Amino acid sequence: MKRIVRMGDIRTSPLARSLRQDAMTTVFVSQKRPSCGCGRRFERITRGALRSMLTASIVGAAFIGLPGCETPERKLQPSTPVVAPYAANLVVAPFGNDSGVVIRPDQQASVSDKLVVALNGVEGWQAVPLNRTLEAMRQVGLPEIRTLEEARSILRIVGGDGIVVGTITEWDPYDPPRFGANILLVADEEEVQAAFESRRLTGRTGERGDDPDAPVRTLTDVVAVFDATNHTVRGQVREYAKSNDDVTDGFDPPERYYLMVYDHWLDFAASELVSTLVDRERARVTRARANASSDG
Numbered sequence: 104m105k106r107i108v109r110m111g112d113i114r115t116s117p118l119a120r121s122l123r124q125d126a127m128t129t130v131f132v133s134q135k136r137p138s139c140g141c142g143r144r145f146e147r148i149t150r151g152a153l154r155s156m157l158t159a160s161i162v163g164a165a166f167i168g169l170p171g172c173e174t175p176e177r178k179l180q181p182s183t184p185v186v187a188p189y190a191a192n193l194v195v196a197p198f199g200n201d202s203g204v205v206i207r208p209d210q211q212a213s214v215s216d217k218l219v220v221a222l223n224g225v226e227g228w229q230a231v232p233l234n235r236t237l238e239a240m241r242q243v244g245l246p247e248i249r250t251l252e253e254a255r256s257i258l259r260i261v262g263g264d265g266i267v268v269g270t271i272t273e274w275d276p277y278d279p280p281r282f283g284a285n286i287l288l289v290a291d292e293e294e295v296q297a298a299f300e301s302r303r304l305t306g307r308t309g310e311r312g313d314d315p316d317a318p319v320r321t322l323t324d325v326v327a328v329f330d331a332t333n334h335t336v337r338g339q340v341r342e343y344a345k346s347n348d349d350v351t352d353g354f355d356p357p358e359r360y361y362l363m364v365y366d367h368w369l370d371f372a373a374s375e376l377v378s379t380l381v382d383r384e385r386a387r388v389t390r391a392r393a394n395a396s397s398d399g
Contacts, residue, residue: 185378187227188385191264194231194257195219196248197240198284202274213366214271214284217373222267224374225381235261254289255319265290265322267380272328276365279331282372288323288380292391323384329372331362343371 198214200206215233222230239260240246248254248268258266266289273283329336337358344357354360361367 185225185381187225187381188388190227192229192231192262193222193288194236194261194263194266195222195233196236196254196257196266196268197233198269198271199247199249200271200274202271202283204274206271206274211271214369214373215269217369218267218269218286218377221373221377225377228381230267231261231263251289251319251321258289258319272326273330276368278362280362280365280368281328281330281332282365282368283328284372284376285324285326286376286380287321288384289319289321291319292322323380323387325376325379325383327372327376327379329368329375331368339375340368340371343374 195215195218198211198218200211212233219230219233222228236257239257240248242260243256245253245257248257248266254266254268267286268289269284269286271282271284273281275281329339331337331340340361341356341358344354344360347357347360354363361371
């Protein structure tokens with residue numbers, strides 16, 4: 104007995120090559136042709152079956168390649184713009200570390216940089232680059248800002264309507280990631296109110312005053328912990344990932360882009376901190392205006 108492989112009219116094109124294993128059939132025949140016509144009929148049937156199999160495979164593969172059958176491309180889902188309650192130039196102080204974990208200086212500085220980026224994404228607010236703040240702190244010999252008096256001095260040197268001071272309270276870069284922080288918006292409320300009224304053209308110019316004894320105080324604070332094991336936080340990062348699909352493309356689910364790399368997790372955390380700060384500052388300004396109206 105000889106083992107003969109009959110492949111019909113199979114070609115070596117890329118399409119046929121990938122399917123040829125399905126189209127091959129092994130047929131065993133005798134060295135001597137049988138006296139009856141059974142052998143020939145069997146071979147003719149086999150060749151016909153091979154042609155049918157090959158044709159069906161090629162046609163099926165062609166349909167797979169049609170444009171109408173392609174997986175639809177994911178499209179960017181932009182998030183709702185964050186709008187500040189007033190126009191302001193803000194200074195960002197370098198974050199302190201109260202987490203109890205040793206953090207590399209470059210990683211600690213990156214948190215402040217990410218907050219600057221997030222603040223610049225708010226309509227109406229502009230954040231001063233961190234290096235200008237660091238230079239002002241070097242001028243007065245401050246390694247970090249811990250008091251309102253220190254905040255006032257840096258704010259006067261750099262210039263701006265307010266300064267955001269932050270502290271890292273949780274730092275766990277391992278899966279699942281965890282990050283916590285406190286941020287404070289410190290400013291002279293009269294100057295912030297002037298900027299608020301200037302934006303709405305109600306009669307104030309919004310220009311900064313030169314009073315060194317201006318009553319700088321904490322206007323709004325945010326305390327937050329972003330723990331990837333928390334279902335609410337997972338939902339927040341999922342929504343954040345949807346609005347950054349051009350960055351997270353290829354990650355399934357997209358939020359894994361932020362869960363797997365801690366630096367990306369910090370991007371998400373900074374965005375959420377700023378969004379919460381804007382919401383709380385808007386509520387504070389609304390209350391202040393309501394109180395001023397009732398007193399008047």
